[in-house]
Amino acid sequence: MVVAQQQKSGAFQVLVGKIDDVLQYAIGDPMRYLANWGRLYSLWPVHLETACCSVEIGAAAGSRFDMERFGALEAFGSLRQCDLLIVMGTVTRKLAPRLKLVYDQMAEPKWVIAMGACSITGGLYFDSYNVLRGIDDVIPVDVYVPGCPPRAEAFLQGLVLLQEKIRRAPSLSGR
Amino acid sequence: MTLETEYMPDADRIMSVSLGPQHPGAGHFRIKLWLDGDYVVRAEPDAGYVHRGEEKMGEYRNYTQNVPHLERPVILDSSNILLPYALGVDELMSNKIPARAQYLRVIMSETNRIISHMYFLAIQGLFLGHTTLITWCMGDRDFWIDFAERIAGARVTFAYIIPGGVRNDIPSFAIDKGLKLCDWFDKRMDEYEKIFFQNPMVHQRSDGIGVLSREDAIAYGATGTVARASGLAVDVRKDEPYSSYDDFEFKTPVMTQGDVYARSYVALLDMREAVKIIRQALKRLPPGPVRLKLGPQPRVPAGEVYSRTEGARGEMSYYIVSDGSPRPYRLKIGVPSAKNLRVLPVLLKNVHIADIPPIYWGLNYWPVEADR
Amino acid sequence: MSNVQAPTSPPPSKPTSVAPQVATTPQAPPAKLEPVRAKAFAAQITSAFPDVKVDWMKERRLKVSTTPARIEEVGIFVRGTLGFDHISTVSGVDWIARNELEVVYFLGSSTPGQEDFIVALSEHVARDNPVVPTMVDVWKGVEYHERETHEMFGINFQGHPNQSHLFLPEDWNDLPPLRKDYVSPGR
Numbered sequence: 001m002v003v004a005q006q007q008k009s010g011a012f013q014v015l016v017g018k019i020d021d022v023l024q025y026a027i028g029d030p031m032r033y034l035a036n037w038g039r040l041y042s043l044w045p046v047h048l049e050t051a052c053c054s055v056e057i058g059a060a061a062g063s064r065f066d067m068e069r070f071g072a073l074e075a076f077g078s079l080r081q082c083d084l085l086i087v088m089g090t091v092t093r094k095l096a097p098r099l100k101l102v103y104d105q106m107a108e109p110k111w112v113i114a115m116g117a118c119s120i121t122g123g124l125y126f127d128s129y130n131v132l133r134g135i136d137d138v139i140p141v142d143v144y145v146p147g148c149p150p151r152a153e154a155f156l157q158g159l160v161l162l163q164e165k166i167r168r169a170p171s172l173s174g175r
Numbered sequence: 176m177t178l179e180t181e182y183m184p185d186a187d188r189i190m191s192v193s194l195g196p197q198h199p200g201a202g203h204f205r206i207k208l209w210l211d212g213d214y215v216v217r218a219e220p221d222a223g224y225v226h227r228g229e230e231k232m233g234e235y236r237n238y239t240q241n242v243p244h245l246e247r248p249v250i251l252d253s254s255n256i257l258l259p260y261a262l263g264v265d266e267l268m269s270n271k272i273p274a275r276a277q278y279l280r281v282i283m284s285e286t287n288r289i290i291s292h293m294y295f296l297a298i299q300g301l302f303l304g305h306t307t308l309i310t311w312c313m314g315d316r317d318f319w320i321d322f323a324e325r326i327a328g329a330r331v332t333f334a335y336i337i338p339g340g341v342r343n344d345i346p347s348f349a350i351d352k353g354l355k356l357c358d359w360f361d362k363r364m365d366e367y368e369k370i371f372f373q374n375p376m377v378h379q380r381s382d383g384i385g386v387l388s389r390e391d392a393i394a395y396g397a398t399g400t401v402a403r404a405s406g407l408a409v410d411v412r413k414d415e416p417y418s419s420y421d422d423f424e425f426k427t428p429v430m431t432q433g434d435v436y437a438r439s440y441v442a443l444l445d446m447r448e449a450v451k452i453i454r455q456a457l458k459r460l461p462p463g464p465v466r467l468k469l470g471p472q473p474r475v476p477a478g479e480v481y482s483r484t485e486g487a488r489g490e491m492s493y494y495i496v497s498d499g500s501p502r503p504y505r506l507k508i509g510v511p512s513a514k515n516l517r518v519l520p521v522l523l524k525n526v527h528i529a530d531i532p533p534i535y536w537g538l539n540y541w542p543v544e545a546d547r
Numbered sequence: 548m549s550n551v552q553a554p555t556s557p558p559p560s561k562p563t564s565v566a567p568q569v570a571t572t573p574q575a576p577p578a579k580l581e582p583v584r585a586k587a588f589a590a591q592i593t594s595a596f597p598d599v600k601v602d603w604m605k606e607r608r609l610k611v612s613t614t615p616a617r618i619e620e621v622g623i624f625v626r627g628t629l630g631f632d633h634i635s636t637v638s639g640v641d642w643i644a645r646n647e648l649e650v651v652y653f654l655g656s657s658t659p660g661q662e663d664f665i666v667a668l669s670e671h672v673a674r675d676n677p678v679v680p681t682m683v684d685v686w687k688g689v690e691y692h693e694r695e696t697h698e699m700f701g702i703n704f705q706g707h708p709n710q711s712h713l714f715l716p717e718d719w720n721d722l723p724p725l726r727k728d729y730v731s732p733g734r
Contacts, residue, residue: 046197047197048196048197049203050203050224050225051203051225051227051543052225052247052248052250052543054203055250055251055294055331056330056331058294058297058298058313059313059316059317059320059330061313062297062309062310062313062314062316062317063310063311063313063314064313064314064317079197090225090227092223092224092225092226092227092716093716094223094224094226094715094716094717095196095203095224095225098196098197098224102197124243124244124247125227125228125232125244126733127232127235127731127732127733127734128227128228128231128232128731128733129228129231129721129724129729129731129732130226130227130228130715130716130724131227131228133733148247148332149250149330149331149332151330152330222713222714223712223713223714223715223716226714226715228724228731230699230725231724231725231729231731232731235731235734393632393633393657394632394633394686394687394688395633395687395688396633396634396635396655396686396687396688396689397633397688407657409657409662411663414662414663415607415663478603479602479603479610480608481608481653481665481667483635483665490635490655492635492636492653494636494638494651494653496640504640505638505640505641507636507638509635509636509638509653513691513692513695514634514635514636514688516691517687517688517690517691546714547714
């Protein structure tokens with residue numbers, strides 16, 4: 001008797017599970033896709049220049065490379081509206097706490113592009129007394145764009161890579 | 176005298192605000208402001224967010240290895256910071272630079288001056304609320320970058336000017352391209368003048384703002400566009416003609432108003448002179464070798480040298496102390512932004528908050544360069 | 548220690564010999580090798596201050612050195628009488644072998660005819676207790692340069708309005724980085 005009841009509830013649970021799966025595929029997945037698709041083409045980078053790579057960001061945002069056609073344009077508004085942090089080069093010991101502060105103020109979901117050799121490993125400044133060897137121990141990084149400085153095209157490729165990552169994000173939260 | 180107690184009588188009126196380091200008006204740089212309502216009572220720059228210890232790194236590297244990292248701080252103007260370094264090392268080693276290399280140094284240095292001023296004008300357009308100038312300058316700047324890329328092979332960090340000459344010769348097609356670019360850019364600058372500099376809106380937003388008198392410019396050691404906008408005809412190219420600059424005909428543009436408008440306009444006039452120089456140099460490029468063979472680790476005799484050139488923002492200088500070893504004993508980089516930094520608290524007094532970004536950027540201040 | 552060793556014989560005590568002008572200006576006639584103007588300026592300074600030592604002279608450069616006690620007078624003379632009215636750069640040098648720190652003021656002029664000339668005014672101070680007078684009253688522009696030299700070399704400029712950190716982080720708790728006995732991490 002007990003066994004039969006267990007079998008029955010087990011079957012019920014399986015049924016519920018199946019419905020859940022079906023719902024997941026029928027509603028959840030399109031919702032996730034839709035939400036992430038919406039995020040994909042409205043990336044708003046924070047205007048936080050950390051070092052010389054910001055020149056190439058300037059070029060990428062300029063009229064020749066035109067970052068806006070990929071759906072990203074530097075936001076000059078509040079940090080709360082931004083969802084992309086581009087670390088433009090070297091992060092020094094003085095800037096690192098400010099970088100963390102900026103990152104913490106941004107609302108989820110948020111992504112980080114580490115641009116340039118300095119923000120990946122310290123680059124040319126590996127033996128400088130004031131430079132962090134990579135920003136991984138300060139904030140998590142989604143896309144690395146190598147170069148010293150990366151060309152504007154390389155940065156745009158990094159941006160497209162990040163969009164691909166957002167498109168394939170497994171959850172509704174975008175992470 | 177601490178900052179807190181200085182304004183104690185008005186402590187309830189005066190508010191202190193940080194502008195930056197994350198702020199559209201001040202990237203990688205912070206200005207501590209003391210405000211009385213909308214007026215700035217006092218301002219103090221807080222630099223060092225990009226201090227990377229270039230001078231210490233210079234003591235760990237030999238004279239050739241120093242070339243790439245020295246140009247990173249002044250990435251907008253990367254040839255102009257290598258030129259005084261190369262001149263200084265050449266002077267210590269008594270190198271006789273071939274004439275063609277000297278001309279190529281001039282071409283690259285002036286191209287970089289235009290690239291730097293275009294970036295300056297673009298951001299000045301942004302701060303003065305003139306969106307057309309941003310897109311135009313950023314777009315046209317890339318043609319000059321293309322020209323420099325044809326010569327040196329990189330977009331911004333050229334490492335082209337090295338001790339003993341330049342790294343490689345100019346390809347012949349780049350000469351034609353450069354001459355065409357000069358002709359086109361002359362016409363283009365007339366359009367800039369019409370759309371930006373003769374624009375009544377720009378006049379209203381920048382005339383008489385952040386005025387620096389000639390006396391203050393001298394006293395605080397202002398240099399470059401800031402000094403020339405205040406009526407001080409400083410130009411190292413004219414004063415001590417290095418690298419064959421006395422072969423070319425050009426003028427030193429000087430304005431007397433000393434305000435934000437003059438500082439922007441001097442940049443445009445500078446570019447006109449730079450185009451003139453590039454055209455003359457490309458047309459009269461002498462034949463010959465472009466570099467001396469110095470070897471990977473040049474031996475520099477002991478001695479001291481203070482070399483300086485005119486960069487886009489002003490006087491670039493190096494103080495190199497050599498003790499005869501392969502590495503410099505002391506490498507002091509004197510950059511114009513660090514020299515003009517002292518002017519900022521002088522200008523940011525009794526001005527509106529809205530005028531801070533144009534005044535700040537009008538100094539042609541590049542924090543990465545100042546911090547080194 | 549680092550692989551940068553202190554020099555055994557530091558250069559600035561060179562005799563006042565003529566340094567040949569390098570071919571930065573190929574059109575310059577060879578007669579220019581004689582630093583006429585540098586000699587004239589040096590003569591003016593040494594006649595007013597006999598204890599001032601001339602380190603080296605070039606066509607457009609002159610370096611003189613004095614003591615911290617005298618530098619303010621010499622500075623006022625160089626600014627007022629010679630007309631070197633603005634600061635170009637201030638640099639420090641750490642002569643660890645001689646246990647000395649050096650501060651060099653590079654002074655430019657806006658007087659017509661001598662804009663191309665740079666006078667370097669230097670002072671030597673013991674490394675153990677580096678206290679020198681500030682030159683802010685002589686040239687206003689030296690304020691931030693001296694602040695930088697203070698944090699990079701640990702030289703105390705007496706009378707300076709604000710010697711807080713300019714470029715280094717606020718929590719810097721180590722030797723001044725440009726001293727020769729400070730070794731960069733990673734080296």
